[in-house]
Each structure stands twice: as structure tokens, then as C-alpha cells.
Amino acid sequence: MLESYRYVQNENITVYYIGNDMRFVVEVKEGILYAYKELENYFHLIDKGFSIRAIIAMNRREYNYISKMILKLRGNNESKKSQVAITSKNDLLILSPFAYEEESTYTYDEYKLKKVIYSQVVHIFHEFLSLNSEVSSTWIGQGIAMYLSELWKEGEVKKVINEAIKKDMIPKLNEIQENESLYKIWPWTIVKYIEETHGKETINKIIRNYDVDDIFNILKCSIDDFEVQWKIWLKDENNLS
Structure with a gap:
């Protein structure tokens, strides 16, 4: 399905692209390599590495098609404009920044794209390391990805909090x-x-x-006790810097 794509490979990373999207390959x-090496150390991935295939989709239509046919993400047939990257197993799908202006809510910024890529590589590590990532918590996975990528330092997130x-x-x-709008913040x-x-x-x-x-069994505390201490910690502004 990627016959019309060219690709570049470096170490365990392969990036597929078409035409002018070669501009974003490097x-x-x-x-991806930067995120992989940092996360390999963070998660102690010793002698158990894996490869990542990235695909740069030239437009939203191609993005949705690849999401369905290659990544097998059946619920992503009509992706939202706010979504410019998504993963499944070892695949990372990225909307071409050339399509941002008309087909996303993003404005291209190299620094921001690097953080988006980092957060998606965290999701790949999560799926690789988890015994059964399909039943692991959505909110904790989202939290780890946002925290380690430092996306929480961007936009309105800290202001809302x-x-x-x-x-x-x-x-x-x-x-x-239980609330999707809250677990994104x-x-x-x-x-x-x-x-x-x-x-x-x-x-x-x-x-x-x-x-x-259960997370709170791992932490050896009840959810109520954890919540009290977490809220106290939150109120110290130095902890969110």
C-alpha cells in the first residue's frame, strides 16, 4: 500500500514520504531517534529494542486512508483537525505540515512538531512495554506521553490548570x-x-x-489518600514549573 512512497532508513527508524514531503524527512x-534514545534509557530497554516505521501523509484524505488500511485504526476514519499524528503498534502516522493550514488546527513549528513526535513515540513504548496495552488506562498513557514530551509546557494547558x-x-x-476533556489536561x-x-x-x-x-495498589495507597496528597502538591506553584 506504500508502493508510491519513497523511504529513508536510519538505524531502527524508517520514514516513508511522497514528493515535497522529503522536506520533513530529516x-x-x-x-524519532531523539525520543527513542531518551525513552530507551528512561524505560531501561536493555537488549530489547524495536523498530519504528513513520509515514508522512500528504493530506488529510491520505492520512485517514493510511490510518484505516495500514494502522488498522477503525475508529479513525474521519480524524479531527486537531489530530496531526497517531500511532498503532510500531507505526507512526504524521500529517504533512504542508497540509496544516487547510486541514488542521496547527501552525507548523519545528520545535512543536518535535514534541508531538516525542509524545507519539512514548505511546509506542507504552504499547511495546505493557502486558496488555489495550486495557491499560487511557488517562495514564496520555499523562505519561504529555509529561515526558513536555507538551504540557505548550499552549493553554498550564493556564487552564x-x-x-x-x-x-x-x-x-x-x-x-471518565472525562476525555479532563484527561487531555x-x-x-x-x-x-x-x-x-x-x-x-x-x-x-x-x-x-x-x-x-491497579495503579493505587502499586503506589500502596487508596485513591482517596492519593488524591488528597496530589492536590496539596498541586497547590505549590513551584511543582508545576
Whole structure:
């Protein structure tokens, strides 16, 4: 299905592209390699590496087609304009930045694209490391990806959180777990809190064992006790810097 595409390969990364999208090949390849090497260290991936195939889709129509036919993501037939990248197993699909102006809510920025790529590579690591990633928590996966990629430093995310803290309107954990709009904003703060109070080894354990162990069993505390301490931690503005 990629017969009309050219590709460039470097180490364990292969990037497929068509025509003018060659302009972004080096950027995508280097972004993936950078993320891979950092995450390989973070998740202690010793002698257990894997390859990543990236595909740059020239427009939204091609993006949706590849998503369905190659990535096998049946629920992504009509992707939203806010989506410019998605993963499945070892595949990373990226909308060409040339299509951003008319077919996305993004404005092309090399620095921002690097962070988007990083967050997607986190999802690939999550799926690779998890015993059963299909039943692992959506919110914790989203939180880890946003936290490690530092996407939380971009846009309105921190502004929304700071305003909620000032107004004493921090959501409950069960609300975050059940509400898509909330788990796109808050979970990185939970991951940051866990890493700073329990260490990154605990993040590793959660990633690898979430489907067989409840997060709060791993943390050895109840959800209520965790929520109290997390909210106290949130109110110290130095913790979100």
C-alpha cells in the first residue's frame, strides 16, 4: 500500500514520504531517534529494542486512508483537525505540515512538531512495554506521553490548570478517568507527582503492570489518600514549573 512512497532508513527508524514531503524527512527521523534514545534509557530497554516505521501523509484524505488500511485504526476514519499524528503498534502516522493550514488546527513549528513526535513515540513504548496495552488506562498513557514530551509546557494547558487551582476547582481523580476533556489536561500532573514522590521506577512499574495491578495498589495507597496528597502538591506553584 506504500508502493508510491519513497523511504529513508536510519538505524531502527524508517520514514516513508511522497514528493515535497522529503522536506520533513530529516526532521521526523531525527525527532524519532531523539525520543527513542531518551525513552530507551528512561524505560531501561536493555537488549530489547524495536523498530519504528513513520509515514508522512500528504493530506488529510491520505492520512485517514493510511490510518484505516495500514494502522488498522477503525475508529479513525474521519480524524479531527486537531489530530496531526497517531500511532498503532510500531507505526507512526504524521500529517504533512504542508497540509496544516487547510486541514488542521496547527501552525507548523519545528520545535512543536518535535514534541508531538516525542509524545507519539512514548505511546509506542507504552504499547511495546505493557502486558496488555489495550486495557491499560487511557488517562495514564496520555499523562505519561504529555509529561515526558513536555507538551504540557505548550499552549493553554498550564493556564487552564493554574486557573482551576486558584478557583479551588481541581477535578477529582475519578472525573479525570471518565472525562476525555479532563484527561487531555490533567494526567501529566499526576505522572509528575508520582515521579517526584515515588521515582521513575514506579512509572516504569505502572507502564508494565497496569493491566494486572491497579495503579493505587502499586503506589500502596487508596485513591482517596492519593488524591488528597496530589492536590496539596498541586497547590505549590513551584511543582508545576
